[in-house]
Amino acid sequence: xxxALDAMGGDHAPEATIHGAVWAARDFGLTIQLVGQPEIIExxxxxxxxxxxxxxxxxxxxxxxxxxxxxxxVKGKKDxxxxxxxxxxxxxxxxxxxxxxxSGGALAAALFGLGRIxxxxxxxxxTVFPSASExxxxxxxxxxxxxxxxxxxxxxxxxxxxHYANQVLHIPNPxxxxxxxxxxxxxxxxLIKEVTPMLKESKLNFIGNLEGKDVPSGxxxxxxxxxxxxxxxxxxxxxxxxxxxxxxxxxxxxxPTAMVGxxxxxxxxxxxxxxxxxxxFGGGPLLGVSGVVVVAHGRSDHYAIRNAIRVARDAxxxxxxxxxETGLSQTNLNGR
Amino acid sequence: xxxALDAMGGDHAPEATIHGAVWAARDFGLTIQLVGQPEIIExxxxxxxxxxxxxxxxxxxxxxxxxxxxxxxVKGKKDxxxxxxxxxxxxxxxxxxxxxxxSGGALAAALFGLGRIxxxxxxxxxTVFPSASExxxxxxxxxxxxxxxxxxxxxxxxxxxxHYANQVLHIPNPxxxxxxxxxxxxxxxxLIKEVTPMLKESKLNFIGNLEGKDVPSGxxxxxxxxxxxxxxxxxxxxxxxxxxxxxxxxxxxxxPTAMVGxxxxxxxxxxxxxxxxxxxFGGGPLLGVSGVVVVAHGRSDHYAIRNAIRVARDAxxxxxxxxxETGLSQTNLNGR
Numbered sequence: 001x002x003x004a005l006d007a008m009g010g011d012h013a014p015e016a017t018i019h020g021a022v023w024a025a026r027d028f029g030l031t032i033q034l035v036g037q038p039e040i041i042e043x044x045x046x047x048x049x050x051x052x053x054x055x056x057x058x059x060x061x062x063x064x065x066x067x068x069x070x071x072x073x074v075k076g077k078k079d080x081x082x083x084x085x086x087x088x089x090x091x092x093x094x095x096x097x098x099x100x101x102x103s104g105g106a107l108a109a110a111l112f113g114l115g116r117i118x119x120x121x122x123x124x125x126x127t128v129f130p131s132a133s134e135x136x137x138x139x140x141x142x143x144x145x146x147x148x149x150x151x152x153x154x155x156x157x158x159x160x161x162x163h164y165a166n167q168v169l170h171i172p173n174p175x176x177x178x179x180x181x182x183x184x185x186x187x188x189x190x191l192i193k194e195v196t197p198m199l200k201e202s203k204l205n206f207i208g209n210l211e212g213k214d215v216p217s218g219x220x221x222x223x224x225x226x227x228x229x230x231x232x233x234x235x236x237x238x239x240x241x242x243x244x245x246x247x248x249x250x251x252x253x254x255x256p257t258a259m260v261g262x263x264x265x266x267x268x269x270x271x272x273x274x275x276x277x278x279x280x281f282g283g284g285p286l287l288g289v290s291g292v293v294v295v296a297h298g299r300s301d302h303y304a305i306r307n308a309i310r311v312a313r314d315a316x317x318x319x320x321x322x323x324x325e326t327g328l329s330q331t332n333l334n335g336r
Numbered sequence: 337x338x339x340a341l342d343a344m345g346g347d348h349a350p351e352a353t354i355h356g357a358v359w360a361a362r363d364f365g366l367t368i369q370l371v372g373q374p375e376i377i378e379x380x381x382x383x384x385x386x387x388x389x390x391x392x393x394x395x396x397x398x399x400x401x402x403x404x405x406x407x408x409x410v411k412g413k414k415d416x417x418x419x420x421x422x423x424x425x426x427x428x429x430x431x432x433x434x435x436x437x438x439s440g441g442a443l444a445a446a447l448f449g450l451g452r453i454x455x456x457x458x459x460x461x462x463t464v465f466p467s468a469s470e471x472x473x474x475x476x477x478x479x480x481x482x483x484x485x486x487x488x489x490x491x492x493x494x495x496x497x498x499h500y501a502n503q504v505l506h507i508p509n510p511x512x513x514x515x516x517x518x519x520x521x522x523x524x525x526x527l528i529k530e531v532t533p534m535l536k537e538s539k540l541n542f543i544g545n546l547e548g549k550d551v552p553s554g555x556x557x558x559x560x561x562x563x564x565x566x567x568x569x570x571x572x573x574x575x576x577x578x579x580x581x582x583x584x585x586x587x588x589x590x591x592p593t594a595m596v597g598x599x600x601x602x603x604x605x606x607x608x609x610x611x612x613x614x615x616x617f618g619g620g621p622l623l624g625v626s627g628v629v630v631v632a633h634g635r636s637d638h639y640a641i642r643n644a645i646r647v648a649r650d651a652x653x654x655x656x657x658x659x660x661e662t663g664l665s666q667t668n669l670n671g672r
Contacts, residue, residue: 069522132579144517147525181480181567186405189483189564212571216579228525229565231517235548236569240576243468243552247611251604258604264597268587275583 003312004085004094007036008063009101011299017100018044020305025053027306028313033058033094035085060084063101066298070104074112082106086113089291096292096312098283100300106293107145107286114291117321119328122146123288124157125227125295126164127234128281133218136275139165139174140215142227143234143284149226151194154178155202159331160287160324161222162204167323168285168314169221173205177220179229180209191226199224203331241276282307285315287324292316339648340421340430343372344399345437347635353436354380356641361389363642364649369394369430371421396420399437402634406440410448418442422449425627432628432648434619436636442629443481443622450627453657455664458482459624460493461563461631462500463570464617464647469554472611475501475510476551478563479570479620485562487530490514491538495667496623496660497558498540503659504621504651505557509541513556515565516545527562535560539667577612618643621651623660628652 003024007017018041021032031054034041038059045055062080064073074083082101086109088094099106107125116123126141139161146153158176165174178199180188185196188209199206207220212233215223225233252258262269274280282304283296292315296308339360343353354377357368367390370377374395381391398416400409410419418437422445424430435442443461452459462477475497482489494512501510514535516524521532524545535542543556548569551559561569588594598605610616618640619632628651632644 067520130579132582147517147523147528179568181483181564184403187483192483192564212568212573213575213578215572216575225568228517228528229568232515232548232561232565233568233572236551236572237548237576239549239552240573241580242549243466244577244580244608244612246468248604248608251607252601255601255603258601261597261600261602262604265588265591265594265601266597267591268584268594268598271587272580272584276580 001313001316002031002033002094003309004033004035004058004088004097005309006081006085006099006101007034007041008081009099010296011066012301013100014040014044016300016302017305019048019302020309021055022048022050022053023302023306024309025055028310030309030313031056032309033088035060036063036081037061058084058088064105066102068102068105070102070108073102073105074108082109083113086110090114095316096294098294098296098308098312100296100298100305100308103144103295103298106295110286110289110293114289114293117288117290117324117328120156120288122149122153122156123286124160125284125286126161127284128169129215129234129237130275131216131218133221135169135171135221137169138215138218138221138223139169140223140225140230140234141287142225143230144227145286146227149191151191151198154195154224154226155198156288158199158202158204158206158222158224159327161224163323163327164285164287164320165221168318168320171221174221175207176204176222176224177207177210177214179215179223179225180211182211183209185209238278279304279307282311285311285320287320290321292320337649337652338367338369338430339645340369340371340394340424340433341645342417342421342435342437343370343377344417345435346632347402348637349436350376350380352636352638353641355384355638356645357391358384358386358389359638359642360645361391364646366645366649367392368645369424371396372399372417373397394420394424400441402438404438404441406438406444409438409441410444418445419449422446426450431652432630434630434632434644434648436632436634436641436644439480439631439634442631446622446625446629450625450629453624453626453660453664456492456624456660458485458489458492459622460496461620461622462497463620464505465551465570465573466611467552467554469557471505471507471557473505474551474554474557474559475505476559476561476566476570477623478561479566480563481622482563485527487527487534490531490560490562491534492624494535494538494540494542494558494560495663497560499659499663500621500623500656501557504654504656507557510557511543512540512558512560513543513546513550515551515559515561515569516547518547519545521545574614615640615643618647621647621656623656626657628656
């Protein structure tokens with residue numbers, strides 16, 4: 001198994017990317033292809049113990065910056081780490097691609113370099129979100145690849161999320177829910193009212209429409225939404241989790257007895273932080289392109305990079321692309 | 337000051353509504369007009385000490401149920417508590433209306449009974465959301481009245497939210513932000529890209545586009561969004577807060593030392609719960625109709641009802657309707 005890593009991408013690259021790659025190579029026994037500027041990568045690698053690890057450097061002279069316009073950058077920078085890494089996936093030299101760089105750039109480069117799975121109208125960025133379900137998480141998609149959608153896109157997102165949850169997260173017959181403003185079918189936007197009957201008619205395990213509160217409570221294993229709402233939703237959840245921890249910290253600090261209490265309960269607080277830590281989930285697979293692509297958070301540290309590589313390995317090992325292809329051919333999702 | 341309360345509305349009516357009304361009448365020295373079926377209201381009132389409180393009963397024989405279709409119910413049930421209560425506001429017998437009943441019904445009854453403020457295209461449901469800003473909260477609108485919107489509606493939501501934050505919450509020159517998928521103007525949906533320049537050209541204190549995480553962090557005092565996204569957002573926040581408390585509880589219970597710690601820190605936990613409690617905020621004002629209307633959560637208990645009455649009093653005392661009217665006449669918000 002070979003994973004192509006965008007060594008230059010992310011707020012903390014190349015330190016975090018190289019450190020994460022070394023860690024992943026050791027823990028998972030994978031070949032991690034470090035794509036980027038060789039002298040920079042070599043300098044970072046020199047800081048680590050890499051004996052017996054397979055960490056080849058693949059030269060790419062250009063870098064797509066975090067604030068560059070995706071489509072322009074991808075077309076203009078043919079020798080960028082993203083474009084070069086995706087060529088490796090395209091020609092079978094790599095099994096998967098991981099980047100913490102400009103996420104719009106990664107999407108554009110993936111679309112441009114790999115193309116869509118035949119029949120898929122729009123790829124969707126997915127993320128694994130903690131929940132109180134028996135599996136401890138659910139898949140939400142789209143969380144940012146498509147801010148404007150059509151009903152048939154959402155139907156395909158449902159199919160892709162279903163196969164990801166089933167094939168990669170090993171959830172049997174995942175429950176698919178559509179994010180809306182109420183459970184009732186007469187609630188929600190025009191878009192929702194158009195998609196609901198399409199999902200009901202599909203052979204997916206559609207359990208109905210969800211409210212925002214039903215995602216953390218674990219009512220569904222796959223949460224289908226447009227990329228605008230999904231993006232606002234997951235970032236809102238991060239913000240709320242941050243606010244709660246901040247308020248609790250302030251309240252504890254203002255009470256000497258509570259300070260002692262918090263010290264005694266520190267194991268529980270640590271377990272909570274781990275469960276909420278976006279880094280545990282590593283990164284979100286871009287579903288619908290002809291290859292495994294994992295987009296990690298821009299502020300990923302080495303631990304997040306390590307886990308994003310694990311997500312890519314799991315998606316590749318469990319043949320997610322083939323599962324979506326097969327699912328698409330077996331399911332009647334003509335839409336309209 | 338007289339507040340018309342829908343005594344029949346809400347999951348816990350009439351117990352919660354009457355108890356909340358008694359409490360509010362006592363705490364705030366207000367007249368609370370209890371609108372609904374007299375025998376039911378009298379039976380509830382008999383459970384409380386009401387000497388010297390002004391709690392007149394206004395008879396209304398019908399009730400709009402939680403699951404009725406709003407427009408049909410409002411037109412069909414002319415003698416429902418909602419329709420009757422809004423007539424009191426319309427003819428000046430009441431200063432404001434509060435309901436925890438069918439929220440779509442309350443919106444429809446308010447539009448039907450009071451009409452829109454001249455020039456306002458769509459009323460918006462707002463809510464006060466806890467944040468880390470110096471004021472401890474922000475106003476989010478729309479959170480559910482309009483699931484499909486046009487750019488000019490969002491521009492007016494911004495204006496209404498600005499005046500509410502300024503006039504009722506007493507925030508000087510409130511900072512207005514537009515909820516999107518990134519701060520950059522090239523991010524977000526087509527709708528967002530159309531609204532952003534309109535907000536920049538307006539005379540409102542527009543600080544730019546926000547991500548979901550920027551709402552709890554207190555980056556803006558007024559968060560403008562469509563009713564679909566806003567509804568999913570606030571319910572998602574409730575769900576995340578619930579999940580965090582549940583995880584922490586489980587982690588604490590599995591550790592004897594942490595149990596002791598949590599006991600010592602119980603004051604801090606209680607303070608956290610109070611800050612996150614939706615009941616503290618009471619209810620969301622429906623902005624843009626010609627009268628003060630506060631829509632409380634369907635599952636409101638007596639404390640939430642008491643606070644919703646306080647919100648209605650504040651909005652009426654601070655003349656929010658007039659503030660929006662004046663704001664609209666002074667600001668160039670022609671849109672397109």
